[in-house]
Amino acid sequence: MKVVKFGGSSLASATQLEKVLNIVKSDLERKFIIVSAPGKRNSKDTKVTDALIKYYKHYISEKDVTEDQKWIIQRYQDIANDLHLDNRVMEKIQKAVLSLATLPITDNSFLYDTFLAAGEDNNAKLIAQYFNQNGINALYMHPKKAGIKVTSDPGNAQIIPSSYDRLEKLSDLEEVIVIPGFFGVTQDGQICTFSRGGSDITGSIVAAGVKADLYENFTDVDGIFAAHPGIIDNPNSITELTYREMRELAYAGFTVLHDEALIPAYRGHIPLVIKNTNNPSHPGTRIVLNHSKEQQPVVGISADDGFTSINLSKYLMNREIGFGRKVLQILEDLNISFEHMPTGIDDMSIIIRDRELTPIKEEEILRQLTHKIEVDKAEIERNLSILMVVGENMMSHIGVTAKAASALSENNINIEMISQGSSEVSILFVIRTEQKNDAIKALYNAFFQ
Numbered sequence: 001m002k003v004v005k006f007g008g009s010s011l012a013s014a015t016q017l018e019k020v021l022n023i024v025k026s027d028l029e030r031k032f033i034i035v036s037a038p039g040k041r042n043s044k045d046t047k048v049t050d051a052l053i054k055y056y057k058h059y060i061s062e063k064d065v066t067e068d069q070k071w072i073i074q075r076y077q078d079i080a081n082d083l084h085l086d087n088r089v090m091e092k093i094q095k096a097v098l099s100l101a102t103l104p105i106t107d108n109s110f111l112y113d114t115f116l117a118a119g120e121d122n123n124a125k126l127i128a129q130y131f132n133q134n135g136i137n138a139l140y141m142h143p144k145k146a147g148i149k150v151t152s153d154p155g156n157a158q159i160i161p162s163s164y165d166r167l168e169k170l171s172d173l174e175e176v177i178v179i180p181g182f183f184g185v186t187q188d189g190q191i192c193t194f195s196r197g198g199s200d201i202t203g204s205i206v207a208a209g210v211k212a213d214l215y216e217n218f219t220d221v222d223g224i225f226a227a228h229p230g231i232i233d234n235p236n237s238i239t240e241l242t243y244r245e246m247r248e249l250a251y252a253g254f255t256v257l258h259d260e261a262l263i264p265a266y267r268g269h270i271p272l273v274i275k276n277t278n279n280p281s282h283p284g285t286r287i288v289l290n291h292s293k294e295q296q297p298v299v300g301i302s303a304d305d306g307f308t309s310i311n312l313s314k315y316l317m318n319r320e321i322g323f324g325r326k327v328l329q330i331l332e333d334l335n336i337s338f339e340h341m342p343t344g345i346d347d348m349s350i351i352i353r354d355r356e357l358t359p360i361k362e363e364e365i366l367r368q369l370t371h372k373i374e375v376d377k378a379e380i381e382r383n384l385s386i387l388m389v390v391g392e393n394m395m396s397h398i399g400v401t402a403k404a405a406s407a408l409s410e411n412n413i414n415i416e417m418i419s420q421g422s423s424e425v426s427i428l429f430v431i432r433t434e435q436k437n438d439a440i441k442a443l444y445n446a447f448f449q
């Protein structure tokens with residue numbers, strides 16, 4: 001049995017929905033369909049979720065919302081007309097969109113989430129109707145009925161583990177079940193969304209709950225590329241990745257899938273495949289627990305910008321017991337999370353995402369390092385990028401770091417720092433952001449050409 005999630009671009013128009021219908025019809029194992037809200041039809045279009053945000057903002061500031069309501073309803077109406085859907089479904093959608101503007105504004109921490117979730121919820125109703133009119137015995141199911149219980153954290157809901165047992169009971173149903181993605185229901189019955197892009201998370205939760213054989217995530221690309229296609233022309237697409245490799249690539253900029261979406265499927269031991277709605281015969285990228293066959297040592301190269309390093313040194317640092325703890329305590333007290341901490345004998349660098357820092361926090365870190373911990377030198381280095389060379393199989397290969405480092409040096413790229421965890425899933429280089437694109441090209445040529 002398969003759980004299938006379709007993203008917004010796969011559901012943006014009647015033409016896209018026809019492809020979705022064929023995909024679902026072509027495989028009887030596709031039993032659970034998780035849907036996003038309609039996405040953009042072209043680059044200038046607005047996603048329904050974004051239109052709902054606008055609608056919400058106008059509503060809470062007591063502005064006229066008629067245009068917002070009209071636009072959103074028309075968006076569904078266009079699809080329904082093109083697909084010749086029974087009018088009753090549009091009546092329900094219209095009512096649901098209008099009724100948002102009757103909800104209480106004050107003391108309602110879930111109002112924003114309720115508006116946003118309407119994009120997915122109404123799309124699921126529409127799609128179930130479309131399936132039913134076209135030979136699929138389908139059932140629309142609200143997350144409340146499906147048992148998707150979440151914590152009361154608006155915009156950042158977390159699944160409550162008892163949901164998995166409730167979801168498991170759905171496997172006995174006859175129909176193809178259509179569930180809106182992106183949100184669950186709190187203990188008090190409030191609508192609460194996952195973070196943006198969170199329909200992937202619903203798909204993963206349902207796959208783990210119903211113990212699916214496969215979680216298929218349909219989007220608009222032929223899977224995951226070995227490097228960013230904006231930097232490398234026609235990069236290889238990856239046929240198979242492990243969950244650990246995917247996590248490393250996602251950490252440094254690969255955003256095909258919401259990274260929180262990996263957790264339920266990984267814990268439930270469910271393989272996942274990323275496929276293209278516009279090219280469904282392409283095998284896509286499979287994400288598995290362990291590689292099925294011997295792989296190349298490197299599966300992908302990713303990079304991410306926006307890092308700052310705090311570099312410090314103190315003579316005989318290595319002999320001072322508790323030195324590392326004191327440094328990290330400064331960060332903890334300022335509520336700063338750090339990413340990496342490469343060390344030398346008498347020096348240490350702490351790599352932090354720029355968004356964690358403010359000028360005041362930076363000043364305070366330097367002040368405390370100098371006065372409290374009495375370092376000899378402390379400085380801040382900005383405009384850094386991280387570069388990750390990823391592959392579980394590098395563990396059994398000698399010379400991967402050497403090959404990467406020489407590819408970088410041959411292209412005059414200065415390595416600011418280098419780090420590799422004991423699990424050897426990746427090698428991380430810190431470089432200057434202006435050299436990032438050249439660095440990716442150099443590494444791609446070394447490992448894939």
Ligand code: ASP
Binds near residue numbers: 007008182200
């Ligand atoms: N529609 C939601 C968003 O735009 C969730 C999703 O598409 O996965 O964030």
